[in-house]
Amino acid sequence: MRTFILSLAVSGLLLANNSLATTTITPTTTLTTQTANNTSTAATFTAQSNGNIGPSNISKVPTRTLLYPGATSAIYAHFMAWFGTTYHMDIGYTSSDSAQVARQVTDAISRGISGFILDWYGPGEAMPNDTTYVLKSEAESRQGAFVFAIMEDGGALSTCHSTAGCDVSTQFISDLTYAYNNFEGSPAYMKIGGRPVVFTFADDRYGTLDWARIAASVPGNPLLIFQDSSGFSHAVSSGSIAWVMINKRNRNDWGQGYLDNYYATALTFPLEHPYGATYSGFNDTLASWGSNRIMNQNCGQTWLSTFSEIGKYYGGSKPQLESLGLVTWNDYEEGTEIESGVDNCVSVAGAVLGTQLTWNISGSESTIDHYSVFISSDGENLMPLADVPAGTHSLDLAGYGFASGTYTMYVKAVGKPSIKNQMSPAITFLNSKTADFAMSALPGSKTVSRGASASYAVTVTPTNGFSGAVSFTLSGLPPHTNASFSPGSVTGSGTSTLTVMSGPLSTGTYTLTITGTSGTLSHSTKVTLTVQ
Numbered sequence: 001m002r003t004f005i006l007s008l009a010v011s012g013l014l015l016a017n018n019s020l021a022t023t024t025i026t027p028t029t030t031l032t033t034q035t036a037n038n039t040s041t042a043a044t045f046t047a048q049s050n051g052n053i054g055p056s057n058i059s060k061v062p063t064r065t066l067l068y069p070g071a072t073s074a075i076y077a078h079f080m081a082w083f084g085t086t087y088h089m090d091i092g093y094t095s096s097d098s099a100q101v102a103r104q105v106t107d108a109i110s111r112g113i114s115g116f117i118l119d120w121y122g123p124g125e126a127m128p129n130d131t132t133y134v135l136k137s138e139a140e141s142r143q144g145a146f147v148f149a150i151m152e153d154g155g156a157l158s159t160c161h162s163t164a165g166c167d168v169s170t171q172f173i174s175d176l177t178y179a180y181n182n183f184e185g186s187p188a189y190m191k192i193g194g195r196p197v198v199f200t201f202a203d204d205r206y207g208t209l210d211w212a213r214i215a216a217s218v219p220g221n222p223l224l225i226f227q228d229s230s231g232f233s234h235a236v237s238s239g240s241i242a243w244v245m246i247n248k249r250n251r252n253d254w255g256q257g258y259l260d261n262y263y264a265t266a267l268t269f270p271l272e273h274p275y276g277a278t279y280s281g282f283n284d285t286l287a288s289w290g291s292n293r294i295m296n297q298n299c300g301q302t303w304l305s306t307f308s309e310i311g312k313y314y315g316g317s318k319p320q321l322e323s324l325g326l327v328t329w330n331d332y333e334e335g336t337e338i339e340s341g342v343d344n345c346v347s348v349a350g351a352v353l354g355t356q357l358t359w360n361i362s363g364s365e366s367t368i369d370h371y372s373v374f375i376s377s378d379g380e381n382l383m384p385l386a387d388v389p390a391g392t393h394s395l396d397l398a399g400y401g402f403a404s405g406t407y408t409m410y411v412k413a414v415g416k417p418s419i420k421n422q423m424s425p426a427i428t429f430l431n432s433k434t435a436d437f438a439m440s441a442l443p444g445s446k447t448v449s450r451g452a453s454a455s456y457a458v459t460v461t462p463t464n465g466f467s468g469a470v471s472f473t474l475s476g477l478p479p480h481t482n483a484s485f486s487p488g489s490v491t492g493s494g495t496s497t498l499t500v501m502s503g504p505l506s507t508g509t510y511t512l513t514i515t516g517t518s519g520t521l522s523h524s525t526k527v528t529l530t531v532q
Contacts, residue, residue, distance in 0.1 A: 157203065426526070
């Protein structure tokens with residue numbers, strides 16, 4: 001169980017008691033930092049229709065926290081190394097770029113991932129092979145904190161298969177001999193009991209290989225790991241990986257039946273090595289080889305469900321799952337990448353009534369790990385104020401003893417591992433006895449089709465006995481778009497509905513500023529409108 005302490009950092013000390021007479025705002029971070037891309041996703045990459053969300057600020061809560069209590073599983077991610085070639089999607093980086101690989105390894109380690117399993121096509125496929133050398137060097141530089149392994153993809157045998165007189169089993173032996181001579185001797189190569197681990201992926205696609213000859217001929221005595229529940233009983237098998245399997249008739253089928261069969265079978269082979277699977281979804285509609293196979297992400301629920309499934313078979317009085325493979329780190333073309341994170345479709349908004357900060361969310365709170373509260377004197381330079389567990393939506397500011405003045409607060413909904421973090425719009429905290437009001441709007445963001453309408457609930461919350469009438473104005477509308485408030489003003493407290501009717505040509509993402517005015521008092525809050 002993870003414990004959250006409402007704490008305050010002052011003069012470098014962490015204080016568990018917030019009853020101080022006066023607290024000085026001491027920024028240690030910025031709004032820009034807290035919302036900027038913190039992944040190895042290329043800065044030039046943009047969100048795609050297949051579920052890849054683009055550069056994001058995501059949760060770095062350890063991935064292991066999604067597993068059953070006490071899990072000791074080694075956590076790896078499946079890694080694609082073919083980007084930067086003309087025959088694959090442009091995602092803004094070249095796989096063999098050493099600086100990019102360094103960023104990816106750093107990002108993976110920050111999420112609690114201890115190695116990459118690289119989809120390899122033998123020495124004849126330049127980009128993946130070159131990237132393997134770069135990954136090897138980078139993993140070695142991490143001095144035991146990160147490992148790598150190769151997965152011989154069945155595509156490596158395609159040229160041999162189509163060449164008269166070429167024997168695919170001999171080609172496989174040649175590829176793995178090369179891997180042994182060039183990769184498996186590395187201290188950073190994945191090993192079990194001193195033996196290198198070599199994964200296979202659909203290598204029998206051109207007919208069953210001569211596995212007895214392969215096992216006898218390949219140097220290094222590698223542990224050969226196959227695929228699916230049938231992989232455990234495959235000839236010369238030392239284990240098997242689970243993968244993502246698509247039900248084309250039901251896009252909401254997250255593969256529970258497949259995983260149940262895989263884990264149940266794995267338990268009947270206690271001497272072999274299982275590599276379970278978790279994934280966020282699948283969508284190959286942008287891949288050049290795509291066949292309209294889709295598994296919906298369902299706003300992060302697929303990601304969470306595949307982790308929960310493991311606890312049915314492992315942990316507690318049951319065995320430990322030896323290893324887990326995340327499917328995948330960066331297969332952008334099939335929409336399984338988690339490099340950019342997983343969107344939970346959540347927004348958060350808050351308000352201060354007196355000294356009580358409260359917030360609400362739209363979307364599923366099951367995707368949120370905790371809330372982080374920040375305070376600022378200028379709206380940009382932030383002091384972390386408290387971490388609050390999911391399920392709690394308030395924080396009393398009275399005991400902090402802030403000096404009189406107007407402050408800006410933010411509530412960050414920190415996602416569960418690799419899920420996108422969501423930051424609230426600015427929340428005004430007027431620390432005085434003057435009658436005033438606060439404003440908030442939900443949802444914080446809305447997506448509509450051209451010509452459709454979007455509605456936001458704009459709430460006025462009084463402080464210190466405020467009872468005036470607040471009227472509303474709106475700025476930032478896209479061209480050819482109309483908006484109205486109903487009612488047009490609120491007295492004391494209440495909610496007005498803002499309705500925005502998008503025009504036929506107003507596609508794009510817009511930041512709308514809602515301003516409430518009562519005499520000399522004026523406050524604003526922002527929402528986002530995306531028109532597709």
